[in-house]
Amino acid sequence: MKIMVTGGSGFIGSAVCRHLVLDLGHSVVNVDKMTYAATPGSTEMLAANPDYRFHRLDICDRDAMLGVMQMEGIEAIMHLAAESHVDRSIDGPGAFVETNILGTFSLLQAARGYFQLLPDDRRARFRFHHISTDEVFGELPLGEGLFTETTPYRPSSPYSASKAASDHLVMAWHHTYGLPVVLSNCSNNYGPYQFPEKLIPLMILNGLDERPLPVYGTGENVRDWLxxxxxxxxxxxxxxxxxxxxxxxxxxxxxxxxxxxxETIADLLDEMLPSRAGSRRRLISFVGDRPGHDLRYAIDATKIETELGWKARHSFETGLRETISWYLANRNWWEPLRAARYSGERLGKVSS
Incomplete structure (x- = not known):
C-alpha cells in the first residue's frame, strides 16, 4: 500500500515509517511540518529508499493535504501529527487547539474530498487511521480498573482535551460522511529517538550529566509504558x-x-556507566506538582490482542535497558537537540 503518515518525523511517527517500509515493505509518504519535536535523523535511514517520500507541509493547509493525496495516489492515511507535551499545553494551549483540533478537521475534510473521488475498488481499500492517547479518558484510582474502548472521555489538560476533540471529529466523519476510519488510543511510549523533553529520555540525559532528576509531587503518579x-x-x-x-x-x-x-533509570545508569560520586538516586528531587496532574493511566489491550493477534514483545525492564543503551550510543542524535533547543530551566519540566 501507499500510506500517508502525518507527523512521520516525530517520535512515534518515525517508528511507524521505519516499520512500514523496512519491515512490511509498504510505500510511505511522510507529511510533517517539522516543528521543534520533529527530527530528520529519525528517518535518515529511509531517505534513499524508493518506498519513502517526504513532504514538508502543515496539516492545517487543506489544499496542500488534498494535493499530496492526489499526487501520490494515497491508499491509506495514518494521522499522528499532533502537539503532545502536557506542560507545553498548560503554558500555551492555543497551539494544541490549532494543530490537534483544527489540523485534524482540515485533514479529515481533505481526506473526505479525496475519498469521494476514488474509484470503487480503491474506496473499498481506503482507511483513515487516527492515532490518539489514553489521556482522553482522564484518570484512574491507584490499583483499580483499566481503560477500555468504552470508557467515557474525561480529559483534564488542554492537551488531552484537544485530543479528545479530535477523536470525536474522526468518529463523526465516519458516521456522518461514511469515511472509513479506525482509531487507536495508546499508553505512554518510550524508546529510541524520543525527544529529550519527555520523562524517560530527560531522566537518562540528566543522569548522564549528573544533573537533577526532577519528579513531580511525590512521584506516585502511575503510567502504563509501551x-x-x-x-x-x-x-x-x-x-x-x-x-x-x-x-x-x-x-x-x-x-x-x-x-x-x-529510580530504575538511575540504577541502570549506575550499572552501565558508574558515577564516581555514587548512586544517581542522590540526584532525584521532588518539585511542585503540575496543575490537573492525573493520578493513573492504565490500558486494557484485550480487544487488539484477541481481534488482531497483537502482543507487546518488550518487557519494561528489557525495553528500558535497550533504550538507555541506544541513548548512550547515539549522542550525535540527541546532543544537538539538547544544546540548541533547551535551557536548564526547560529541562526541569517533565511529562507524565
Missing amino acids: HVEDHARALALVLLKGRTGQSYNVGGHNERSNLAVV
Whole structure:
C-alpha cells in the first residue's frame, strides 16, 4: 500500500515509517511540518529508499493535504501529527487547539474530498487511521480498573482535551460522511529517538550529566509504558486489519509509578556507566506538582490482542535497558537537540 503518515518525523511517527517500509515493505509518504519535536535523523535511514517520500507541509493547509493525496495516489492515511507535551499545553494551549483540533478537521475534510473521488475498488481499500492517547479518558484510582474502548472521555489538560476533540471529529466523519476510519488510543511510549523533553529520555540525559532528576509531587503518579516499536506494530495492524468505525486500545501491561521509573533509570545508569560520586538516586528531587496532574493511566489491550493477534514483545525492564543503551550510543542524535533547543530551566519540566 501507499500510506500517508502525518507527523512521520516525530517520535512515534518515525517508528511507524521505519516499520512500514523496512519491515512490511509498504510505500510511505511522510507529511510533517517539522516543528521543534520533529527530527530528520529519525528517518535518515529511509531517505534513499524508493518506498519513502517526504513532504514538508502543515496539516492545517487543506489544499496542500488534498494535493499530496492526489499526487501520490494515497491508499491509506495514518494521522499522528499532533502537539503532545502536557506542560507545553498548560503554558500555551492555543497551539494544541490549532494543530490537534483544527489540523485534524482540515485533514479529515481533505481526506473526505479525496475519498469521494476514488474509484470503487480503491474506496473499498481506503482507511483513515487516527492515532490518539489514553489521556482522553482522564484518570484512574491507584490499583483499580483499566481503560477500555468504552470508557467515557474525561480529559483534564488542554492537551488531552484537544485530543479528545479530535477523536470525536474522526468518529463523526465516519458516521456522518461514511469515511472509513479506525482509531487507536495508546499508553505512554518510550524508546529510541524520543525527544529529550519527555520523562524517560530527560531522566537518562540528566543522569548522564549528573544533573537533577526532577519528579513531580511525590512521584506516585502511575503510567502504563509501551515500547514505541511494539506500538508501531500495533498501529500497522489496526490500519490493515482493524474494523472500520472501531477503536483499539494499545498498552504495554507495564504500570510503574513515575518515581519507580526514575529510580530504575538511575540504577541502570549506575550499572552501565558508574558515577564516581555514587548512586544517581542522590540526584532525584521532588518539585511542585503540575496543575490537573492525573493520578493513573492504565490500558486494557484485550480487544487488539484477541481481534488482531497483537502482543507487546518488550518487557519494561528489557525495553528500558535497550533504550538507555541506544541513548548512550547515539549522542550525535540527541546532543544537538539538547544544546540548541533547551535551557536548564526547560529541562526541569517533565511529562507524565
